[in-house]
Amino acid sequence: MARALMIQGAGSNVGKSLIVAGLLRSTRRRGLRVVPFKPQNMSNNAAVTVDGGEIGRAQALQAQAAGVEPHTDMNPVLLKPETDIGAQVIVQGKRVATLRARDYAAMKPSLMAPVLESFSRLKESADLVLVEGAGSPAEVNLRAADIANMGFARKADVPVVLVGDIDRGGVIAQIVGTKSVLDPRDAGVIGGFIVNKFRGDASLFDDGYRLIEQRTGWRGFGVLPYFARATELPAEDALGMGEARRIGKCKIAFLALSRIANFDDLDPLKLEGEVDLVMVRPGEAIPGDCVLVIIPGSKSTRGDLAFLRAQGWDIDLVAHHRRGGHVLGLCGGYQMLGKSVADPEGIEGPPGETPGLGLLDVSTVMTPQKTLTRVSACHAGTAQAIDAYEIHIGRTEGPDRARPFAILGGETEGAVSADGHVHGSYLHGVFASDAFRKAFLAQLGIPAADQTYCAKVESALDALADHIDAHLDVEAILAFAR
Numbered sequence: 001m002a003r004a005l006m007i008q009g010a011g012s013n014v015g016k017s018l019i020v021a022g023l024l025r026s027t028r029r030r031g032l033r034v035v036p037f038k039p040q041n042m043s044n045n046a047a048v049t050v051d052g053g054e055i056g057r058a059q060a061l062q063a064q065a066a067g068v069e070p071h072t073d074m075n076p077v078l079l080k081p082e083t084d085i086g087a088q089v090i091v092q093g094k095r096v097a098t099l100r101a102r103d104y105a106a107m108k109p110s111l112m113a114p115v116l117e118s119f120s121r122l123k124e125s126a127d128l129v130l131v132e133g134a135g136s137p138a139e140v141n142l143r144a145a146d147i148a149n150m151g152f153a154r155k156a157d158v159p160v161v162l163v164g165d166i167d168r169g170g171v172i173a174q175i176v177g178t179k180s181v182l183d184p185r186d187a188g189v190i191g192g193f194i195v196n197k198f199r200g201d202a203s204l205f206d207d208g209y210r211l212i213e214q215r216t217g218w219r220g221f222g223v224l225p226y227f228a229r230a231t232e233l234p235a236e237d238a239l240g241m242g243e244a245r246r247i248g249k250c251k252i253a254f255l256a257l258s259r260i261a262n263f264d265d266l267d268p269l270k271l272e273g274e275v276d277l278v279m280v281r282p283g284e285a286i287p288g289d290c291v292l293v294i295i296p297g298s299k300s301t302r303g304d305l306a307f308l309r310a311q312g313w314d315i316d317l318v319a320h321h322r323r324g325g326h327v328l329g330l331c332g333g334y335q336m337l338g339k340s341v342a343d344p345e346g347i348e349g350p351p352g353e354t355p356g357l358g359l360l361d362v363s364t365v366m367t368p369q370k371t372l373t374r375v376s377a378c379h380a381g382t383a384q385a386i387d388a389y390e391i392h393i394g395r396t397e398g399p400d401r402a403r404p405f406a407i408l409g410g411e412t413e414g415a416v417s418a419d420g421h422v423h424g425s426y427l428h429g430v431f432a433s434d435a436f437r438k439a440f441l442a443q444l445g446i447p448a449a450d451q452t453y454c455a456k457v458e459s460a461l462d463a464l465a466d467h468i469d470a471h472l473d474v475e476a477i478l479a480f481a482r
Contacts, residue, residue: 002123004037004158005481008133008149008190010174014165015196017058018230018464020132024065025465026474032127036062039115040077040134040148042087044261044299045234048372048389053093054078057264061234062132065461073118077111077147079104082259082300082348092118095370098347108145112155115147119156128481131158137186138178150186159480160190161221167197172208172215179216191480192219194472197226222472232271232460234264248276250446254294255313256281257304257332261297262391265330268431268453274446282307286316291444292326293317295333297428301341301364301394302354304332314357326444327359327422331392334414334424338362338396347393359422362398362415369393377406377413377427381420382439388427396426 007023009016020036027034036059047060047070055075063070072093080088086100089107092114099107122129134148137160143150153160162178164171175193182190193212198205202223213220254266256279270277280286286293298304308314321327329337335356342353343366356363370393377386386406398415405414405425414425431437431453438448468474 002033002035002126002129003481004119004123004129004131004156005477006131006133006153006158006160008137008153008160008162009135010138010162010164010171010178011136011168014163014168014174015224016132016163017062018227018233019163019194019196019224019468020130021058021062021065021233021461022464022468023474023477024062024130025461026469027128027130027478028065028067029465033125034066034128034130035068035122035126036066036074036132037119037122037129038075038132038134039119039152040079040111041075042079042081042134044080044259044297045264046078046080046090046262046391048374048391049074049093051093052372054090054372054391055093057234057262058132061457062130064457065465073121076115076118080261080299083303088299093372105145108147112147112151115152116156128478133160136178137162138181140181140183143183143186150182150189153189154186157482158189159482161477161480162190162193162218163196164193165197166195166205166223167199167226171195172212175212176215179218190216190218192221192477194221195223198223199226219476221477224468224471227464227467229460229463232456233464234267234457248272248274250274250444251276251278251287251290252292252294252446253278253280253287253290254296255286255308255333257296257298258282258307259299259304261299261332262330262428263296265296265428265431266294268437271451271453271456272437272441272446273449275441280313282311284311286313286320288320288323290320290325291446292328293320295327295329295336297330297392298332298336300348301332301335301366302343302352303349305336305341305354305356308336308357317357317359321359321421324421329360329422329424330430331426331428334360334426335364335394335396337422337424338364338398340364341394342366360398360415360417360424361400362396362424364394364396366394371426375408375427377408379406379430379436379440380404380412381416381443382436384433384436384439386427386430386433386436388429388433390426391428392426396424400424
C-alpha cells in the first residue's frame with residue numbers, strides 16, 4: 001500500500017493545488033508512482049475522466065503532473081454550485097443530487113465511506129498519494145461532519161503539511177492562528193508548514209519563520225517564492241483568468257458569468273501573444289473593439305441568462321454582432337445564444353422557460369440525462385481535428401443545426417448562424433487542439449503562434465517542480481508521508 005501525505009491550507013487560494021501539482025511532478029521525476037487525491041472539491045471547472053465521470057479540473061492537472069490518466073477516484077466528492085445556497089453533488093463521478101447547503105451538511109457524513117473507498121483504491125496503485133485539502137481546517141465550525149480536511153486526515157491516518165500565503169499578509173497569524181483554534185488531536189496531525197508566494201528577499205522573513213516554528217512546534221519545510229509561470233497553467237478560479245491578461249493586438253472578450261463553468265476552455269487563448277483576452281466583469285460593458293465575444297459554460301443557464309441581461313450584455317452582444325463581430329457560445333453559452341431555454345423538470349432551478357438571446361435559430365430543453373464523454377471531432381469550418389469533451393445536460397435543436405460547428409462520429413454537432421458570425425458548440429477544450437486554434441483564429445484575422453499548448457503546460461509543470469525542489473525541503477516532506 002502507498003504512503004500518503006496531505007497538503008492543507010490556512011485559507012482558500014493559498015496555493016495548495018499548485019504545490020500538490022509541483023510535488024507530484026517532482027516525486028514522479030524521482031521514479032515513484034504518484035497520484036493526486038482531493039476528498040471534496042467545490043468547483044464548476046470540471047474535467048471528464050477516463051472512466052466516464054467528472055472531477056475538479058485541478059485534479060485533472062495534478063494527474064497530468066503525475067503522468068497518469070485522471071480518474072473519478074481522485075476527487076470522489078465534487079460540488080458544483082448552481083445558486084448561492086445550493087449545489088449539484090457529484091459522487092465518484094456521477095450526479096446524485098442537487099441540494100441546498102443545509103441539506104448537504106446533513107448528507108456529508110454518509111460520504112466519508114465513498115471517500116475512503118476511492119482513497120483505498122488509489123493507494124493500491126501507487127507508491128505515494130498526495131492529498132489536497134479544501135478551504136481551511138481552521139473552519140472548526142464545520143469540523144463535526146468534515147470529510148475534506150481533518151475529518152479525512154484523522155480517519156485515514158494521513159499526516160498533514162499546512163500552507164500559508166504570505167502574499168495576502170498576516171501569514172504568521174494564518175498559521176499560528178490555525179494551531180490555536182484546532183482541537184489538540186487535529187493539531188497533532190500537522191507536522192510542518194510551508195510559507196507560499198513570497199516576493200523579494202526571503203531572508204527578511206527569517207525571524208517570522210522562526211517565530212512560527214516556536215509558537216506552533218511545527219517544523220518549517222521552506223519559504224516558496226511566488227511562481228510567475230503559474231499563469232501558464234489552467235486556472236482553478238475564473239478570477240485568475242483576468243490576472244493572467246496579456247496585452248495583444250487582437251481583443252477577445254469573455255463574459256464572467258455568475259455561474260461560469262469550464263472556463264479552462266479559454267486557457268490556450270491567454271497564451272497566444274497576439275490575443276488580448278479580456279474578462280468582462282459584472283457592471284462592465286463588452287468592449288466595442290473586440291473581434292470575438294465568448295460566452296462560456298454555465299452551471300445555471302437560465303440563471304446566467306438573467307444575470308447576463310442584468311449587466312446589459314444582451315444589448316452589447318446585439319450591437320457587437322451588428323458591427324460584424326463574431327460570437328462563440330460554449331455549452332451553456334451555446335444554449336443562451338438560441339431562442340429559448342426550457343427546464344420543464346426544474347433540473348437547474350425552478351421549472352420554466354426563458355427567452356434566449358436569439359442570435360442562433362435553435363432552442364434547448366433541459367433533460368435529466370447528463371452527457372459525460374471524451375470525443376474526437378472535425379471542425380466543420382476549418383476541417384481541423386479537435387480533441388474535446390462533453391459535460392452537459394439538455395438537447396438543442398433548430399434550423400441552424402443544419403450548419404454545424406463540428407462533425408462528431410458522423411453526426412453534426414453545434415450550430416452556426418446564416419451569416420457565419422455566431423457559433424455554438426457543446427464541445428469543451430477545443431482551443432487546446434493546436435491546428436484548430438490556429439485555423440479558427442486565422443479566420444478572425446488573428447495570427448496565431450506556431451506552438452503546442454500541451455507542451456507549454458508540460459514545460460510549466462517541469463518549471464514548477466524545479467521551483468519547488470530549489471526552495472522547499474522536498475526530501476523531508478516526502479519522508480513525513482506514511
